[in-house]
Amino acid sequence: MSTTPSRNPFHELGLAVSATPGEIVRQGEERVELAESDEAARAARRAVTELNTHPRDRARYELLEVPDTDYSDEAWERFARRNRRNPVDLDALAGSAQPLRVTDFDLRAVVGLLLDDLLTPPAVDIGPAVRNAPEPPVFGPPPLEVRDVVFG
Secondary structure: OOOOOOOOOOHHHHOOOOOOOOHHHHHHHOOOOOOOOHHHHHHHHHHHHHHHOHHHHHHHHHHHHHOOOOOOHHHHHHHHHHOOOOOOOOHHHHOOOOOOOOHHHHHHHHHHHHHHHHOOOOOOOOHHHOOOOOOOOOOOOOOHHHHHHHHO
């Protein structure tokens, strides 16, 4: 098994967060067919399963995705073919990049997701408590009442 962490399923499939379940399945099948290794095919299947069968995970990936992310990178591929040598000064590029701002994310949705997790009660298994319920103590016959003494 690989020790590398799994990628975002949208990144794995090269899809936008607005992709429909049908598009996700089609892209996943294509990735599985074109996979160069079993691990790549498993990663594509995992991405499809995670996005189509786990709505909370999909919502989390949608919320944490950087806005306007495009995984197709067609413009970059054309640029790389034209310029075989790397013309990019990575240090200058990193220095000129703007950090993400609070307004780049939908904080209301993030907080809502966190609150949903916090306010959802955990599943409770009461079976052991019912099977091991304490029995009331037995002290003998019930105590006498006044009418038992007076009327015999």
